Amino acid sequence: MAMQPEAIGQNLLDWYAAHQRRLPWRETSDPWAIWISEVMLQQTQVATAIPYYHRFMHRFPTPRHLAGANVQEVLKLWEGLGYYSRARHLHRAAGVVVSRYHGQVPDDPAIFRTLPGVGDYIAAAVLSIAFGRVIAVVDGNVKRVLARLFELEHPVNRSGSHKFFQPLADRLITPHQPADFNQAMMELGALVCRPKNPDCGHCPLFGLCRANRNRTTADYPRRDAARKRPHRHLAIGVIVKEDKLLVVQRPMDGFLGGLWEFPAIPAMPGENADRAIETELADEIGLRIGMDRLLTRIRHAYTHFTLSADVYLCRYLSGRIRLKRAQSHRWVTFRSLQRLPLHKANHKFLEDLKNVLGKG
DNA sequence: AAATCGTGGAC
DNA sequence: TGTCCAAGATT
Numbered sequence: 001m002a003m004q005p006e007a008i009g010q011n012l013l014d015w016y017a018a019h020q021r022r023l024p025w026r027e028t029s030d031p032w033a034i035w036i037s038e039v040m041l042q043q044t045q046v047a048t049a050i051p052y053y054h055r056f057m058h059r060f061p062t063p064r065h066l067a068g069a070n071v072q073e074v075l076k077l078w079e080g081l082g083y084y085s086r087a088r089h090l091h092r093a094a095g096v097v098v099s100r101y102h103g104q105v106p107d108d109p110a111i112f113r114t115l116p117g118v119g120d121y122i123a124a125a126v127l128s129i130a131f132g133r134v135i136a137v138v139d140g141n142v143k144r145v146l147a148r149l150f151e152l153e154h155p156v157n158r159s160g161s162h163k164f165f166q167p168l169a170d171r172l173i174t175p176h177q178p179a180d181f182n183q184a185m186m187e188l189g190a191l192v193c194r195p196k197n198p199d200c201g202h203c204p205l206f207g208l209c210r211a212n213r214n215r216t217t218a219d220y221p222r223r224d225a226a227r228k229r230p231h232r233h234l235a236i237g238v239i240v241k242e243d244k245l246l247v248v249q250r251p252m253d254g255f256l257g258g259l260w261e262f263p264a265i266p267a268m269p270g271e272n273a274d275r276a277i278e279t280e281l282a283d284e285i286g287l288r289i290g291m292d293r294l295l296t297r298i299r300h301a302y303t304h305f306t307l308s309a310d311v312y313l314c315r316y317l318s319g320r321i322r323l324k325r326a327q328s329h330r331w332v333t334f335r336s337l338q339r340l341p342l343h344k345a346n347h348k349f350l351e352d353l354k355n356v357l358g359k360g
Numbered sequence: 361a362a363a364t365c366g367t368g369g370a371c
Numbered sequence: 372t373g374t375c376c377a378a379g380a381t382t
Binding site for chain 3: 037038039040041042043044045046048049083085086089116117118119120121122125137139140141142157182183186187189190195196223226301
Binding site for chain 1: 368369370371
C-alpha cells in the first residue's frame with residue numbers, strides 16, 4: 001500500500017491549523033476536562049455534548065469533586081445524554097483516581113487504561129491530547145477516513161476490524177504533534193470526509209486518496225448489514241395517591257441503570273388494559289391499584305429495539321410496596337419529579353401528565 | 361466476537 | 372416513515 005505518511009501528516013496538520021473548530025475542551029490542557037469531554041463525545045455529536053460538558057465541569061471541576069458526589073446527582077447531570085454506564089463508570093473512576101493516585105489523572109497508558117469506562121479510544125485521546133503521548137486514536141471518523149484513503153475492505157462496524165485500523169493509524173501519526181494529528185483526523189472526518197456528501201473538493205488529502213481518485217468514496221467505508229430491530233410494547237402506570245405519584249428506580253446495572261421511571265410491565269398492544277394493570281403491574285410493585293383511563297401513547301427508538309407504550313392513569317387502593325425488579329421507590333409530587341433522573345421515554349408524557357394533574 | 365447500551369441529528 | 376451513525380466500552 002502506497003502510504004506516504006509524511007505527506008498525509010503534513011497536509012492534515014496544515015489543514016487543521018487553518019480549519020479547526022473552536023470547542024470548549026480545546027481551550028484547556030487539563031486532563032480531567034479532556035477526559036470528561038471524550039467520555040461525553042462517545043457515540044454523541046459535538047453539539048449535543050457541549051451544554052452537558054459545561055454543566056458537568058462547573059459542578060465537578062476535579063476528580064475529587066466527582067468522587068465526593070452521589071451517583072444520583074451524577075446521573076441527573078447526565079440525564080438525556082444516554083449510555084448511562086458512562087456516568088457510572090466515570091464516577092467510579094474518579095474514586096480510584098482520588099484513592100490511589102492522589103486525585104491526579106494518571107499519565108501512564110498502562111494505568112489509565114485500567115480505569116472503568118476507559119477503552120482504547122479514551123486512553124489514546126486523553127493521553128495524547130493532555131500529555132502528548134504518541135498514541136493514535138481510532139474512532140468512527142478515523143476509520144472512515146482511512147477506509148476511503150486506502151480503499152480498505154474491513155467493515156468498520158465489525159469488532160475484529162479494530163486490530164487492522166489501530167496499527168495503520170499508529171503508523172501515520174506524527175510523533176512531534178500527536179494531539180493535533182489525532183484531533184485533525186477526527187475533525188477531517190467530521191467536517192470534510194463526512195459519511196454522506198463528503199466535501200472532497202476541500203480535502204487536504206485530495207490527491208492522496210484512492211477512493212477519490214477512483215470515484216468510490218460512496219462505497220467506503222464498508223459496513224456489515226445491520227440486523228432488524230425488534231419491537232417491544234409496555235403498559236406504564238402512573239399511580240396516584242392523593243397528591244403523590246409512585247416512581248421506581250431501575251437496578252444500577254444494565255439498561256438505563258439507576259434511572260427513575262413510572263412502573264411498567266411488558267404487554268401486548270391489544271391486551272385488556274384493566275386486567276394487565278390491575279394484576280401484573282400491581283404484582284410488580286406489590287400494591288392493589290385501579291386503572292382509571294388511558295393517558296397517552298408514546299413511541300421511542302432505542303439502538304437495539306423500538307418501543308411503544310400505553311400510559312395509564314391509576315389510583316392507589318391498598319397495600320405496602322414490594323418491588324420485584326426495581327431497587328427502590330418514592331412517592332413524589334409532580335414538581336419534585338424534576339429532581340430525579342428520568343429517561344427519555346418517561347419525559348415524553350410528562351407534559352400530558354402535567355395537564356391532567358393541573359385540571360384536578 | 362457479536363450483543364448490548366440512549367438519544368438526537370441528518371437525510 | 373426508516374436508516375444510518377455520532378470523538379466506544381464492556382461482556
